[in-house]
Amino acid sequence: MLCxxxxxxxxKIFVVPFYEMWDLPDIFVQTLWEGLVGGTLYSLIALGFVLxxxxxxxxxxxxGIMVVFAALSLVGLHSxxxxxxxxxxxxxxxxxxLAYSVERVVLRPLVNQPDIIxxxxxxxxxxxLIGLGELIFGGDPKVMIxxxxxxxxxxxxxxxxxxxxxxxxxxITAMVVxxxxxxGLAVFFSKTRIGRALRAVADSHKAALSVGISLNQIWVIVxxxxxxVALVTGIMWGARSEVSFALEIIALKALPVLILxxxxxxxxxxxxxxxxxxxEKVGEIYWGPLLGGGIESWLAYMIALAFLxxxxxxxxxxxxxxxx
Amino acid sequence: xxxxxxxVGAVLAATAVTPALVSSASAQDTIYVPLFSYRxxxxxxxxxxxxxxxxxxxNMLNERDGGIGGVKLVVEECETGYNTEKGVACYESTxxxxxxxxxxxxxxxxxxLIPRASVDKIPMLSMAYGLSASAVGESFPWIFNPPATxxxxxxxxxxxxxxxxxxxxxxxGKTIGYIFFDGGYGREPLPLLDIFAKKYGFExxxxxxxxxxxxxxxGQWLNVRKDKPDWMIMWGWGAMNxxxxxxxxxxxxxxxxxxxxxxxxxxxxxxxxGDDAKGYTTLNFNGVGTNYPAIQDIIKHVVSKGKTxxxxxxxxxxxxxxxxxxxxxxxEAIRNAQKITGKKAITGxxxxxxxxxxxxxxxxxxxLGLEGFGAPITAVSCKDHNGHHAAYMQQWDGKKWVKISDWxxxxxxxxxxxxxxxxxxxxxxxxxWPKRTESCDKPS
Numbered sequence: 001m002l003c004x005x006x007x008x009x010x011x012k013i014f015v016v017p018f019y020e021m022w023d024l025p026d027i028f029v030q031t032l033w034e035g036l037v038g039g040t041l042y043s044l045i046a047l048g049f050v051l052x053x054x055x056x057x058x059x060x061x062x063x064g065i066m067v068v069f070a071a072l073s074l075v076g077l078h079s080x081x082x083x084x085x086x087x088x089x090x091x092x093x094x095x096x097x098l099a100y101s102v103e104r105v106v107l108r109p110l111v112n113q114p115d116i117i118x119x120x121x122x123x124x125x126x127x128x129l130i131g132l133g134e135l136i137f138g139g140d141p142k143v144m145i146x147x148x149x150x151x152x153x154x155x156x157x158x159x160x161x162x163x164x165x166x167x168x169x170x171x172i173t174a175m176v177v178x179x180x181x182x183x184g185l186a187v188f189f190s191k192t193r194i195g196r197a198l199r200a201v202a203d204s205h206k207a208a209l210s211v212g213i214s215l216n217q218i219w220v221i222v223x224x225x226x227x228x229v230a231l232v233t234g235i236m237w238g239a240r241s242e243v244s245f246a247l248e249i250i251a252l253k254a255l256p257v258l259i260l261x262x263x264x265x266x267x268x269x270x271x272x273x274x275x276x277x278x279x280e281k282v283g284e285i286y287w288g289p290l291l292g293g294g295i296e297s298w299l300a301y302m303i304a305l306a307f308l309x310x311x312x313x314x315x316x317x318x319x320x321x322x323x324x
Numbered sequence: 325x326x327x328x329x330x331x332v333g334a335v336l337a338a339t340a341v342t343p344a345l346v347s348s349a350s351a352q353d354t355i356y357v358p359l360f361s362y363r364x365x366x367x368x369x370x371x372x373x374x375x376x377x378x379x380x381x382x383n384m385l386n387e388r389d390g391g392i393g394g395v396k397l398v399v400e401e402c403e404t405g406y407n408t409e410k411g412v413a414c415y416e417s418t419x420x421x422x423x424x425x426x427x428x429x430x431x432x433x434x435x436x437l438i439p440r441a442s443v444d445k446i447p448m449l450s451m452a453y454g455l456s457a458s459a460v461g462e463s464f465p466w467i468f469n470p471p472a473t474x475x476x477x478x479x480x481x482x483x484x485x486x487x488x489x490x491x492x493x494x495x496x497g498k499t500i501g502y503i504f505f506d507g508g509y510g511r512e513p514l515p516l517l518d519i520f521a522k523k524y525g526f527e528x529x530x531x532x533x534x535x536x537x538x539x540x541x542x543g544q545w546l547n548v549r550k551d552k553p554d555w556m557i558m559w560g561w562g563a564m565n566x567x568x569x570x571x572x573x574x575x576x577x578x579x580x581x582x583x584x585x586x587x588x589x590x591x592x593x594x595x596x597x598g599d600d601a602k603g604y605t606t607l608n609f610n611g612v613g614t615n616y617p618a619i620q621d622i623i624k625h626v627v628s629k630g631k632t633x634x635x636x637x638x639x640x641x642x643x644x645x646x647x648x649x650x651x652x653x654x655x656e657a658i659r660n661a662q663k664i665t666g667k668k669a670i671t672g673x674x675x676x677x678x679x680x681x682x683x684x685x686x687x688x689x690x691x692l693g694l695e696g697f698g699a700p701i702t703a704v705s706c707k708d709h710n711g712h713h714a715a716y717m718q719q720w721d722g723k724k725w726v727k728i729s730d731w732x733x734x735x736x737x738x739x740x741x742x743x744x745x746x747x748x749x750x751x752x753x754x755x756x757w758p759k760r761t762e763s764c765d766k767p768s
Contacts, residue, residue, distance in 0.1 A: 020550075024550065027546065027549065027550050030546060030549070031546055034542045034543070034546060037542075038540070038542065130364070134363075134364050138363075138372075139362075139363045139364040139365070139368035139371075139372060140368055140369055140372045140592070141368070141369040141563065141566070141592060143595075143596050155574075166574070166575075168574065237539065240539070240567075240570070241539040241540075241563065241566065241567040241570065241596075242369070242539075242563065242566050242567070242596050244366065244368065244369055244539075244563050245364065245365055245366055245368060246365075246366030246367075246538055246539050246562065246563035247539060248366075249366060249535070249536045249538075249539075250536075250539055250540055252536065253536075253540075280543070281542070281543050281546070284543035284544075284546075284547070285543060285546050285547055285550065288543070288547065289529075289547065292530065292532065293530055293531055293532045293544070293547070294506050294531070294532035294533060294534050294537070294544070296534070296537055296540070296543050297534040297536045297537055
């Protein structure tokens with residue numbers, strides 16, 4: 001009704017979405033909120049990638065399956081009678097054992113190998129963890145132990161703009177936990193000795209070794225941190241849906257976040273995640289129907305690519321000039 | 325050194341010859357039934373119970389009756405992960421073992437294998453999935469998709485909605501949302517939905533869910549909230565289903581107006597949402613629960629003896645029983661083929677004849693120990709490889725599925741001409757598609 005020929009399509013692209021935002025402010029606020037929650041969780045996943053990349057220059061393809069493995073460990077331990085919080089600690093312990101094993105079995109023998117070799121090794125790790133996970137826990141999905149972990153459920157509802165806005169308590173918890181975790185890790189890696197050592201390792205393995213930094217120790221710490229991030233991500237995504245191997249695919253959503261935020265920047269992962277999260281939700285709700293819907297899966301990449309046109313190194317990535 | 329070489333040679337020769345001997349013996353003394361299944365990956369929540377039900381029923385026949393017609397069944401699973409490439413690899417790895425049927429359990433895999441069935445002389449059973457148009461036996465003599473096509477399913481859902489609204493004329497002006505897995509499976513009913521929308525005057529809203537976003541549907545459901553459709557229909561699978569049910573509950577969509585196809589009605593699809601899923605409704609064409617003598621036989625001969633991969637408390641759940649239903653069709657077609665041909669160890673070509681004249685009357689369901697488990701299969705024929713049989717609506721009560729309707733017949737008069745047109749279109753687009761030369765048997 002709003003659009004008349006011959007400006008129909010232009011009107012639908014440039015007028016109708018903004019009219020809808022104005023006309024239904026509750027839906028708009030809800031959209032922003034959902035985007036913010038999704039974005040925070042993307043940030044969390046991206047953070048796992050960034051930590052490992054900073055320390056070892058490796059794009060850890062296994063981060064997605066680590067999310068699944070960590071969540072399955074937690075739920076699996078609880079299902080055999082381990083109390084929820086003890087299961088949480090033990091699941092963190094399993095992620096430490098995994099980090100230690102990865103360092104000993106995968107990374108150490110490949111020191112100073114080309115990056116692509118390490119990258120391929122994380123592929124191998126992915127398939128190993130898929131197989132191990134299915135062997136131990138089976139392929140059927142599990143319900144996250146939300147109540148047992150005292151994660152609140154239900155919603156806070158309030159009237160807004162003639163409608164209703166609902167904030168799921170689970171989402172609020174996810175936001176708070178993710179924010180605390182991101183802040184904690186950011187402080188840990190920027191203000192502590194280990195953090196400085198990590199930055200040294202990221203700059204040059206050889207130089208770091210020459211000043212007495214233990215490469216192996218740093219790798220274990222970083223992979224363990226990535227494992228903890230995976231555990232938290234698995235709990236939050238698992239509570240929103242279920243704990244299944246399908247969660248692994250969601251982790252790939254971190255790719256556009258990394259393209260946008262840069263592979264080495266923790267603030268980049270955070271801001272990139274929020275931009276992608278909010279951008280894709282707003283795009284899906286207001287422009288998605290024009291394109292047949294379901295545009296979220298590629299819109300995130302479009303947003304990232306659009307940013308790259310102006311900042312090829314990403315939002316916070318380092319501008320590297322190499323002599324050729 | 326020479327002796328060592330001879331020994332190695334003998335071992336290698338024996339290794340090469342043994343499978344051939346085994347294979348030839350198998351072909352004579354057993355019937356090989358490969359089951360493509362997916363116990364791993366993003367669709368495992370739907371795939372596992374079905375795989376268990378399929379395998380357990382056939383294994384029960386082996387344990388209880390010594391197979392079918394005195395011939396043991398060799399049941400072998402091949403893991404596809406619901407991945408089309410892996411499914412094709414499963415087909416290639418099993419076809420040399422003389423399978424009597426291909427059972428792909430994926431629309432994507434079915435679409436890839438349809439052209440191969442007539443070449444390799446292995447019939448394909450895509451039970452209530454796959455290409456709807458393959459119901460036309462004249463064009464697809466080797467493909468069978470009873471008891472109902474996706475198009476039948478959609479027509480039954482529209483019929484149910486019309487009934488709740490007070491008649492087809494009351495659909496005018498209504499808005500019906502369609503949330504679907506954005507792949508071959510979910511897109512299959514779209515042409516018919518479009519036709520129904522025009523005919524009955526309702527508006528449709530489409531909400532595709534890309535495979536990578538199955539567990540991230542908040543965008544789709546916010547759009548549902550914005551559009552306020554009167555009814556929602558779902559064509560979901562795998563992790564998409566429980567996520568959609570949770571999201572629908574989150575936006576407080578009336579669950580009794582949220583209707584899924586039969587593949588969206590697993591217990592694990594509704595259970596994670598707890599009480600919030602109460603009222604969620606789906607089509608179904610098989611009975612649920614363990615209160616059937618045949619299911620009790622499965623428990624007695626297979627489950628309690630530990631010859632299964634299923635957890636005992638999962639026996640009787642909807643998708644487990646769906647797997648049982650699938651194997652009942654296979655078993656009855658084998659029995660029928662044995663009857664028609666007089667052979668005990670049948671071939672794929674015999675099985676095709678068995679499937680084409682398959683009949684399961686109400687009395688036969690009872691004989692099988694499954695009285696009331698499914699609608700009578702009476703309409704499969706050389707021309708009609710589906711039969712367009714009835715299904716019913718079930719509703720989640722917070723703990724289990726409850727039957728809430730009588731058997732609903734599809735709008736066959738409307739669906740069948742469209743299927744025939746689609747089959748004709750398929751044949752035209754696939755140049756050189758073989759004309760049917762297979763003879764026609766009378767129904768069993």
